[in-house]
Amino acid sequence: MTDRQHLRSDYAHFQPITTRWHDNDVYGHVNNVTYYSFFDSAVNTYLIEVGGLDIHDGAVVGFVVSSSCDYFASIAFPDRIEIGLRVGKLGNSSVQYELAVFKAGEDEACAAGRFVHVFVDRESNRPVSIPDGLRKALSDLLVG
Structure with a gap:
């Protein structure tokens, strides 16, 4: 990720997420590790609903092999958020997702x-x- 501002217009797909009471930590905001759960949920929802991924009986599964997150502003329950999703790199067997957390209605x-x-x-x-169905769904999110 670069240091530049991440704007809503930079992302091709959005997955709404409802924060939960137990997402907040003792400091009153969503704990940093919870963002990874948001990312995982957004990606897998897209893969299942758009790419046809069968998480229970399919021959192919996706393993997370690398991840990172940069934080710019806090979110807290009961914020409504949306996870912006795009694909930065698409290889033969791997894909790099680029994600961002937006408060509903906000551009940054x-x-x-x-x-x-x-x-x-x-x-x-x-x-x-x-697989072809997943590749097509991921290609639709490819940037640049």
């Missing part, structure tokens, strides 16, 4: 992160080519 991100999925065969845990 409160946080921005990335993570990398490697798609593997469910049985062998060996990398495989991204």
Whole structure:
């Protein structure tokens, strides 16, 4: 991620998330580790709903192999947020997602992160080519 501002217009897809009471930490804001859960939920919802990923019985699963997040402003329950999603890199068996957390209706991100999925065969845990349906869904989010 760069140090530049992350704007809503930079992202191709948005997943609404409702913060929960237990997301807040003792400092009264959403704890930093919870952002990774938001990212994971946004990506997997997209992969299931748009890409047709079968998380229960499909031959292919995605393993997170790298992740990071930068924080710019706090969020707290009961904030309504949206996770902006785009694809920065799309390889044969891997994809790098770029994500941002926006308060509903706001243009500037409160946080921005990335993570990398490697798609593997469910049985062998060996990398495989991204299936066509998932590749199409991910290509639709590819930037640049």
